[in-house]
Amino acid sequence: MPKDVLIISDEAYFEYATTAEYPDTFALLDQFPNLIIMRTFSKIYGLAGLRIGYAIIPDALKEPLNIVRLPFNTSSVAQSAATAALADQAFIEKCVTANTEGLKQWYDFLDARGLAYYKSDANFIFFDTERDATDLFNQLLQKGFIVRAGLKPNWLRITIGSNKENQDCIQTLASILDNK
């Protein structure tokens, strides 16, 4: 990539990642002056409503970015909340553990059914239902589960919840699949 082209690494789900191969882009900053890393407080930190995130940028980009960024693009309340959230890493560890266990619930279910899926380093699972995913979406919606269809034919994306929520969603999906 030419040096005058920016590479932006969008790491919204960075904190959820547990695999050893997850790239350490931070270590690349010294090597590549055209690299920007973006992270957010909207996901694992649960502060989406406060609209707060951050970017790690090369020194040379500080000034140009400061010129083009919108004025008052964050608030003191959001910054205080983000600072407090950063200090509570025990909460983050709890969320990562719960998420990893939740993914395992889905892997077990999908393995047992022989349904293909992508191993996830985020707080969602993306898998092949081998059926019309839009129909499944509607049936799950009627049971109170809002999932995501339309990303790939027959595939659903489902966000990891609590142990009980995952179990309920898996059971509901299983009963819909068995009805066909």
Ligand SMILES: *Cc1c(COP(=O)(O)O)cnc(C)c1O
């Ligand atoms: C959530 C998310 C973001 C960041 O969202 P903000 O709420 O605007 O901070 C960025 N990229 C991806 C892929 C996301 O899912």
